[in-house]
Amino acid sequence: MQICYYPGCTLKSKAVDLDIQARKIAEKFGIEMVDIDKWQCCGAEYPTAPNETATKLSAVRALNYAKSHGGKLLTLCSACHNVLKRVNEDMRTNEKTIMKANIYLELNPEYRGETEVIHYLEMLKNIVGFDKIKSMVVKPLNRKVAAYYGCLLLRPSNVMKFDNPENPTILEDLIVALGGTPVKYSHKNECCGAYVSIKSPDLAKKKSQSITDDAKAFGADELITACPLCYYNLKKNCGENLKISYFTALMMEALGIDG
Amino acid sequence: MDKNDFLELANTDVKKCMKCGKCSARCPSFDEMDIKPHQFVSYLAEGKIDKLLVSKSIWTCLSCLACVERCPRGVAPQSVIEAIRDTVTRKAGANGLSAEDIPPILDDDVPQQLLVAAYRKYNK
Numbered sequence: 013m014q015i016c017y018y019p020g021c022t023l024k025s026k027a028v029d030l031d032i033q034a035r036k037i038a039e040k041f042g043i044e045m046v047d048i049d050k051w052q053c054c055g056a057e058y059p060t061a062p063n064e065t066a067t068k069l070s071a072v073r074a075l076n077y078a079k080s081h082g083g084k085l086l087t088l089c090s091a092c093h094n095v096l097k098r099v100n101e102d103m104r105t106n107e108k109t110i111m112k113a114n115i116y117l118e119l120n121p122e123y124r125g126e127t128e129v130i131h132y133l134e135m136l137k138n139i140v141g142f143d144k145i146k147s148m149v150v151k152p153l154n155r156k157v158a159a160y161y162g163c164l165l166l167r168p169s170n171v172m173k174f175d176n177p178e179n180p181t182i183l184e185d186l187i188v189a190l191g192g193t194p195v196k197y198s199h200k201n202e203c204c205g206a207y208v209s210i211k212s213p214d215l216a217k218k219k220s221q222s223i224t225d226d227a228k229a230f231g232a233d234e235l236i237t238a239c240p241l242c243y244y245n246l247k248k249n250c251g252e253n254l255k256i257s258y259f260t261a262l263m264m265e266a267l268g269i270d271g
Numbered sequence: 272m273d274k275n276d277f278l279e280l281a282n283t284d285v286k287k288c289m290k291c292g293k294c295s296a297r298c299p300s301f302d303e304m305d306i307k308p309h310q311f312v313s314y315l316a317e318g319k320i321d322k323l324l325v326s327k328s329i330w331t332c333l334s335c336l337a338c339v340e341r342c343p344r345g346v347a348p349q350s351v352i353e354a355i356r357d358t359v360t361r362k363a364g365a366n367g368l369s370a371e372d373i374p375p376i377l378d379d380d381v382p383q384q385l386l387v388a389a390y391r392k393y394n395k
Binding site: 089202213219240247 | 280330336337339353354357367372373376378380383384385386387388389391
Protein backbone atom coordinates (compact mmCIF):
# COMPACT_ATOMS: atom_id res chain seq x y z
CA MET A 13 0.00 0.00 0.00
CA GLN A 14 1.00 3.64 -0.45
CA ILE A 15 0.64 6.30 2.20
CA CYS A 16 1.04 10.09 1.98
CA TYR A 17 4.08 11.14 3.96
CA TYR A 18 5.13 14.53 5.33
CA PRO A 19 8.93 14.40 5.78
CA GLY A 20 9.59 17.91 7.12
CA CYS A 21 12.75 20.01 6.99
CA THR A 22 14.96 18.12 9.44
CA LEU A 23 14.34 14.68 7.96
CA LYS A 24 15.58 15.93 4.61
CA SER A 25 18.85 17.17 6.11
CA LYS A 26 20.27 16.61 9.60
CA ALA A 27 18.05 13.63 10.40
CA VAL A 28 18.18 12.03 6.98
CA ASP A 29 19.06 8.65 8.57
CA LEU A 30 15.72 8.62 10.37
CA ASP A 31 13.91 9.22 7.08
CA ILE A 32 15.83 6.62 5.07
CA GLN A 33 15.60 3.96 7.76
CA ALA A 34 11.88 4.51 8.21
CA ARG A 35 11.28 4.10 4.47
CA LYS A 36 13.27 0.87 4.34
CA ILE A 37 11.45 -0.57 7.33
CA ALA A 38 8.06 0.38 5.89
CA GLU A 39 9.03 -1.24 2.57
CA LYS A 40 9.79 -4.46 4.44
CA PHE A 41 6.15 -4.47 5.53
CA GLY A 42 4.79 -3.60 2.09
CA ILE A 43 4.20 0.10 2.73
CA GLU A 44 5.51 2.79 0.39
CA MET A 45 5.88 6.24 1.94
CA VAL A 46 5.13 8.80 -0.77
CA ASP A 47 6.25 12.39 -0.12
CA ILE A 48 3.39 14.84 -0.51
CA ASP A 49 3.71 17.32 -3.35
CA LYS A 50 5.37 20.67 -2.60
CA TRP A 51 5.41 20.28 1.17
CA GLN A 52 6.55 23.27 3.20
CA CYS A 53 8.04 23.50 6.70
CA CYS A 54 5.33 23.04 9.34
CA GLY A 55 6.89 25.69 11.59
CA ALA A 56 8.02 23.20 14.25
CA GLU A 57 5.98 24.81 17.04
CA TYR A 58 2.21 25.08 17.19
CA PRO A 59 1.21 28.71 17.83
CA THR A 60 -1.37 28.93 20.62
CA ALA A 61 -2.58 32.50 20.02
CA PRO A 62 -5.99 32.41 18.30
CA ASN A 63 -5.01 35.26 15.95
CA GLU A 64 -2.10 33.26 14.48
CA THR A 65 -3.41 32.10 11.11
CA ALA A 66 -0.61 32.52 8.57
CA THR A 67 1.67 30.33 10.69
CA LYS A 68 -0.79 27.44 10.35
CA LEU A 69 -1.28 27.58 6.59
CA SER A 70 1.59 25.33 5.50
CA ALA A 71 0.14 22.60 7.72
CA VAL A 72 -3.33 23.13 6.22
CA ARG A 73 -1.88 22.87 2.69
CA ALA A 74 -0.32 19.52 3.52
CA LEU A 75 -3.46 18.24 5.22
CA ASN A 76 -5.65 19.32 2.32
CA TYR A 77 -3.36 17.57 -0.16
CA ALA A 78 -3.53 14.32 1.81
CA LYS A 79 -7.32 14.53 1.96
CA SER A 80 -7.59 13.74 -1.75
CA HIS A 81 -4.61 11.34 -1.77
CA GLY A 82 -5.71 8.50 0.46
CA GLY A 83 -7.04 10.50 3.40
CA LYS A 84 -4.12 9.74 5.72
CA LEU A 85 -1.01 11.83 6.39
CA LEU A 86 1.95 9.98 7.85
CA THR A 87 4.45 11.85 10.03
CA LEU A 88 7.75 10.80 11.56
CA CYS A 89 9.29 13.91 13.15
CA SER A 90 7.62 14.54 16.51
CA ALA A 91 7.41 18.30 15.90
CA CYS A 92 5.71 17.89 12.51
CA HIS A 93 3.32 15.41 14.07
CA ASN A 94 2.43 17.79 16.89
CA VAL A 95 1.89 20.79 14.60
CA LEU A 96 -0.06 18.91 11.90
CA LYS A 97 -2.28 17.13 14.37
CA ARG A 98 -3.10 20.27 16.37
CA VAL A 99 -3.72 22.41 13.29
CA ASN A 100 -5.95 19.64 11.99
CA GLU A 101 -7.93 19.75 15.24
CA ASP A 102 -8.38 23.52 14.73
CA MET A 103 -9.57 22.83 11.18
CA ARG A 104 -12.19 20.43 12.59
CA THR A 105 -13.42 22.50 15.51
CA ASN A 106 -12.51 26.18 15.29
CA GLU A 107 -14.87 27.97 12.91
CA LYS A 108 -12.76 31.14 12.78
CA THR A 109 -9.60 29.26 11.80
CA ILE A 110 -11.55 27.13 9.32
CA MET A 111 -12.95 30.23 7.65
CA LYS A 112 -9.69 32.19 7.53
CA ALA A 113 -7.55 29.31 6.29
CA ASN A 114 -10.00 28.32 3.58
CA ILE A 115 -10.37 31.88 2.32
CA TYR A 116 -6.65 32.51 2.36
CA LEU A 117 -5.78 29.28 0.54
CA GLU A 118 -8.82 29.55 -1.76
CA LEU A 119 -9.72 25.93 -1.12
CA ASN A 120 -12.63 24.52 -3.05
CA PRO A 121 -14.05 22.29 -1.68
CA GLU A 122 -13.33 23.58 1.81
CA TYR A 123 -10.94 21.73 4.08
CA ARG A 124 -12.51 20.89 7.46
CA GLY A 125 -10.06 18.52 9.12
CA GLU A 126 -11.03 15.40 7.17
CA THR A 127 -7.48 14.02 6.92
CA GLU A 128 -6.26 11.54 9.55
CA VAL A 129 -2.78 12.41 10.83
CA ILE A 130 -0.90 9.32 11.95
CA HIS A 131 2.58 9.02 13.37
CA TYR A 132 4.94 6.33 12.10
CA LEU A 133 4.80 4.55 15.47
CA GLU A 134 1.01 4.47 15.28
CA MET A 135 1.33 2.99 11.80
CA LEU A 136 3.62 0.28 13.13
CA LYS A 137 1.21 -0.54 15.93
CA ASN A 138 -2.14 -0.24 14.19
CA ILE A 139 -1.47 -1.01 10.52
CA VAL A 140 1.56 -3.33 10.61
CA GLY A 141 1.09 -4.75 14.13
CA PHE A 142 3.79 -5.52 16.71
CA ASP A 143 3.14 -9.27 16.38
CA LYS A 144 4.02 -9.07 12.70
CA ILE A 145 7.18 -7.10 13.51
CA LYS A 146 8.12 -9.66 16.17
CA SER A 147 7.70 -12.51 13.70
CA MET A 148 10.22 -10.92 11.34
CA VAL A 149 13.01 -10.27 13.86
CA VAL A 150 16.23 -12.01 12.84
CA LYS A 151 18.58 -10.54 15.43
CA PRO A 152 16.90 -9.90 18.80
CA LEU A 153 18.27 -6.84 20.58
CA ASN A 154 19.11 -8.59 23.86
CA ARG A 155 19.90 -5.39 25.74
CA LYS A 156 18.26 -2.88 28.02
CA VAL A 157 16.77 0.05 26.16
CA ALA A 158 15.19 3.20 27.61
CA ALA A 159 12.19 4.41 25.62
CA TYR A 160 12.14 8.20 25.58
CA TYR A 161 8.99 10.02 24.44
CA GLY A 162 9.59 13.66 25.30
CA CYS A 163 6.70 16.10 24.94
CA LEU A 164 5.56 16.53 21.38
CA LEU A 165 4.11 13.08 20.73
CA LEU A 166 2.10 13.06 23.93
CA ARG A 167 0.89 16.54 24.79
CA PRO A 168 -1.72 17.95 24.78
CA SER A 169 -3.21 14.48 25.17
CA ASN A 170 -6.80 15.59 24.46
CA VAL A 171 -5.69 16.40 20.91
CA MET A 172 -2.69 14.11 20.34
CA LYS A 173 -4.50 10.95 21.61
CA PHE A 174 -1.20 9.15 21.07
CA ASP A 175 -0.89 7.04 24.19
CA ASN A 176 -1.32 7.38 27.95
CA PRO A 177 0.29 10.82 28.44
CA GLU A 178 1.67 10.01 31.89
CA ASN A 179 2.75 6.45 31.24
CA PRO A 180 2.99 5.70 27.52
CA THR A 181 4.02 2.20 26.43
CA ILE A 182 4.09 2.13 22.62
CA LEU A 183 7.91 2.37 22.42
CA GLU A 184 8.33 -0.23 25.18
CA ASP A 185 6.00 -2.56 23.28
CA LEU A 186 8.15 -2.06 20.19
CA ILE A 187 11.35 -2.77 22.15
CA VAL A 188 9.82 -6.02 23.44
CA ALA A 189 8.77 -6.99 19.90
CA LEU A 190 12.37 -6.44 18.78
CA GLY A 191 13.69 -8.76 21.50
CA GLY A 192 15.02 -6.06 23.82
CA THR A 193 14.26 -5.27 27.44
CA PRO A 194 12.60 -1.90 28.11
CA VAL A 195 13.91 -0.05 31.14
CA LYS A 196 11.44 1.31 33.68
CA TYR A 197 12.47 4.85 34.59
CA SER A 198 10.70 8.01 35.61
CA HIS A 199 11.88 10.59 33.05
CA LYS A 200 10.51 9.12 29.81
CA ASN A 201 8.09 11.98 29.23
CA GLU A 202 10.25 14.79 30.62
CA CYS A 203 11.35 17.65 28.35
CA CYS A 204 14.89 17.52 26.90
CA GLY A 205 15.16 21.32 26.91
CA ALA A 206 13.71 21.70 23.42
CA TYR A 207 14.40 25.00 21.63
CA VAL A 208 15.94 26.74 24.66
CA SER A 209 19.21 25.02 23.78
CA ILE A 210 19.79 27.91 21.40
CA LYS A 211 19.31 30.71 23.96
CA SER A 212 19.98 28.91 27.25
CA PRO A 213 22.25 25.93 26.53
CA ASP A 214 22.90 25.37 30.24
CA LEU A 215 19.20 24.86 30.92
CA ALA A 216 18.91 22.39 28.05
CA LYS A 217 21.98 20.56 29.34
CA LYS A 218 20.49 20.25 32.81
CA LYS A 219 17.21 18.90 31.42
CA SER A 220 18.91 16.42 29.07
CA GLN A 221 21.21 15.16 31.79
CA SER A 222 18.34 14.52 34.17
CA ILE A 223 16.86 12.19 31.56
CA THR A 224 19.97 10.19 30.70
CA ASP A 225 21.09 10.04 34.36
CA ASP A 226 17.73 8.55 35.27
CA ALA A 227 17.75 6.06 32.39
CA LYS A 228 21.28 4.99 33.27
CA ALA A 229 20.48 4.65 36.97
CA PHE A 230 17.82 2.10 35.99
CA GLY A 231 20.25 0.12 33.87
CA ALA A 232 19.76 1.40 30.32
CA ASP A 233 22.42 0.46 27.75
CA GLU A 234 20.85 2.76 25.19
CA LEU A 235 18.07 5.34 24.83
CA ILE A 236 15.76 5.70 21.83
CA THR A 237 13.73 8.63 20.57
CA ALA A 238 11.59 9.60 17.57
CA CYS A 239 12.38 13.32 17.72
CA PRO A 240 15.36 14.97 15.94
CA LEU A 241 15.52 17.80 18.50
CA CYS A 242 15.49 15.41 21.48
CA TYR A 243 18.15 13.40 19.66
CA TYR A 244 20.31 16.50 19.20
CA ASN A 245 19.94 17.78 22.78
CA LEU A 246 20.48 14.39 24.38
CA LYS A 247 23.39 13.44 22.15
CA LYS A 248 25.13 16.81 22.47
CA ASN A 249 24.75 17.01 26.22
CA CYS A 250 24.89 13.37 27.26
CA GLY A 251 26.12 11.35 24.27
CA GLU A 252 29.25 10.32 26.17
CA ASN A 253 27.23 8.89 29.06
CA LEU A 254 24.65 6.92 27.15
CA LYS A 255 24.15 5.78 23.58
CA ILE A 256 21.33 7.79 21.95
CA SER A 257 19.60 6.32 18.88
CA TYR A 258 16.55 6.80 16.74
CA PHE A 259 14.05 3.97 17.26
CA THR A 260 14.43 3.14 13.58
CA ALA A 261 18.11 2.21 14.07
CA LEU A 262 17.07 -0.55 16.48
CA MET A 263 14.47 -1.79 14.02
CA MET A 264 17.03 -1.94 11.20
CA GLU A 265 19.32 -3.98 13.42
CA ALA A 266 16.71 -6.41 14.72
CA LEU A 267 15.02 -6.89 11.36
CA GLY A 268 18.36 -7.37 9.60
CA ILE A 269 17.87 -4.53 7.13
CA ASP A 270 21.04 -3.14 5.56
CA GLY A 271 21.64 0.57 6.20
CA MET B 272 -3.98 46.26 25.13
CA ASP B 273 -6.29 45.77 28.07
CA LYS B 274 -7.03 42.74 30.20
CA ASN B 275 -9.69 41.47 27.81
CA ASP B 276 -7.22 41.54 24.90
CA PHE B 277 -4.84 39.38 26.92
CA LEU B 278 -7.61 36.99 27.92
CA GLU B 279 -8.51 36.61 24.26
CA LEU B 280 -4.88 36.08 23.23
CA ALA B 281 -4.31 33.50 26.00
CA ASN B 282 -7.46 31.69 24.88
CA THR B 283 -7.90 29.76 28.12
CA ASP B 284 -10.35 30.26 31.00
CA VAL B 285 -8.12 31.53 33.83
CA LYS B 286 -11.13 31.91 36.17
CA LYS B 287 -11.35 28.12 36.38
CA CYS B 288 -8.01 27.96 38.24
CA MET B 289 -8.43 26.64 41.81
CA LYS B 290 -4.83 27.45 42.77
CA CYS B 291 -3.71 23.88 43.42
CA GLY B 292 -0.24 24.63 42.03
CA LYS B 293 0.12 21.38 40.09
CA CYS B 294 1.24 23.25 36.98
CA SER B 295 4.20 24.85 38.73
CA ALA B 296 4.99 21.66 40.66
CA ARG B 297 5.34 19.81 37.37
CA CYS B 298 7.21 22.56 35.46
CA PRO B 299 10.71 21.47 34.39
CA SER B 300 11.79 25.13 34.22
CA PHE B 301 10.42 26.10 37.65
CA ASP B 302 13.86 26.97 39.03
CA GLU B 303 14.58 29.21 36.05
CA MET B 304 11.42 31.30 36.36
CA ASP B 305 10.98 34.58 38.23
CA ILE B 306 7.19 34.31 37.84
CA LYS B 307 5.90 30.72 37.98
CA PRO B 308 3.28 29.12 35.69
CA HIS B 309 0.47 29.23 38.31
CA GLN B 310 1.24 32.94 38.84
CA PHE B 311 0.87 33.66 35.13
CA VAL B 312 -2.67 32.33 35.42
CA SER B 313 -3.57 34.22 38.61
CA TYR B 314 -1.84 37.47 37.57
CA LEU B 315 -3.80 37.49 34.33
CA ALA B 316 -7.06 36.80 36.20
CA GLU B 317 -6.26 39.71 38.51
CA GLY B 318 -5.20 41.99 35.64
CA LYS B 319 -1.57 42.34 36.79
CA ILE B 320 -0.35 42.30 33.20
CA ASP B 321 2.49 44.82 33.66
CA LYS B 322 4.29 42.40 35.96
CA LEU B 323 3.98 39.59 33.42
CA LEU B 324 5.28 41.73 30.55
CA VAL B 325 8.66 42.14 32.26
CA SER B 326 8.97 38.51 33.41
CA LYS B 327 12.04 36.56 32.30
CA SER B 328 10.03 33.32 32.43
CA ILE B 329 8.84 33.84 28.87
CA TRP B 330 12.38 32.96 27.73
CA THR B 331 12.75 29.82 29.84
CA CYS B 332 9.33 28.22 29.30
CA LEU B 333 9.99 25.07 27.24
CA SER B 334 6.45 24.81 25.84
CA CYS B 335 6.53 21.17 26.97
CA LEU B 336 2.86 21.41 28.01
CA ALA B 337 3.43 19.48 31.24
CA CYS B 338 1.49 22.25 33.04
CA VAL B 339 -1.42 21.93 30.62
CA GLU B 340 -1.50 18.16 30.98
CA ARG B 341 -1.55 18.22 34.79
CA CYS B 342 -4.15 20.93 35.27
CA PRO B 343 -7.24 19.30 36.84
CA ARG B 344 -9.37 22.23 35.66
CA GLY B 345 -8.45 22.32 31.99
CA VAL B 346 -6.54 25.63 32.19
CA ALA B 347 -3.52 26.10 29.90
CA PRO B 348 -0.79 28.06 31.74
CA GLN B 349 1.54 27.64 28.74
CA SER B 350 -0.93 29.54 26.55
CA VAL B 351 -0.87 32.46 29.02
CA ILE B 352 2.95 32.49 28.92
CA GLU B 353 2.86 32.37 25.12
CA ALA B 354 0.35 35.21 24.98
CA ILE B 355 2.71 37.38 27.02
CA ARG B 356 5.74 36.35 24.94
CA ASP B 357 3.82 37.07 21.72
CA THR B 358 2.88 40.51 23.03
CA VAL B 359 6.52 41.27 23.89
CA THR B 360 8.02 39.94 20.65
CA ARG B 361 5.40 41.44 18.36
CA LYS B 362 6.71 44.90 19.26
CA ALA B 363 9.28 46.23 16.81
CA GLY B 364 12.84 45.57 17.89
CA ALA B 365 11.86 43.34 20.80
CA ASN B 366 12.69 39.94 19.35
CA GLY B 367 14.35 37.48 21.69
CA LEU B 368 16.65 36.10 19.03
CA SER B 369 18.32 37.77 16.09
CA ALA B 370 19.99 36.35 12.99
CA GLU B 371 23.36 37.50 14.37
CA ASP B 372 22.87 35.29 17.43
CA ILE B 373 22.83 32.13 15.33
CA PRO B 374 26.29 31.63 13.74
CA PRO B 375 28.24 31.44 17.04
CA ILE B 376 26.02 28.66 18.35
CA LEU B 377 25.80 26.63 15.16
CA ASP B 378 27.48 23.28 15.11
CA ASP B 379 27.42 20.60 12.43
CA ASP B 380 24.52 18.77 14.04
CA VAL B 381 22.03 21.57 14.83
CA PRO B 382 18.74 20.34 13.35
CA GLN B 383 16.60 22.77 11.33
CA GLN B 384 13.80 21.91 13.75
CA LEU B 385 15.72 23.71 16.51
CA LEU B 386 16.26 26.89 14.48
CA VAL B 387 12.69 27.00 13.20
CA ALA B 388 11.21 26.31 16.64
CA ALA B 389 13.40 28.90 18.37
CA TYR B 390 12.58 31.52 15.75
CA ARG B 391 8.89 30.86 16.02
CA LYS B 392 8.99 31.17 19.80
CA TYR B 393 11.33 34.13 20.16
CA ASN B 394 10.69 36.17 17.01
CA LYS B 395 7.65 37.78 15.48
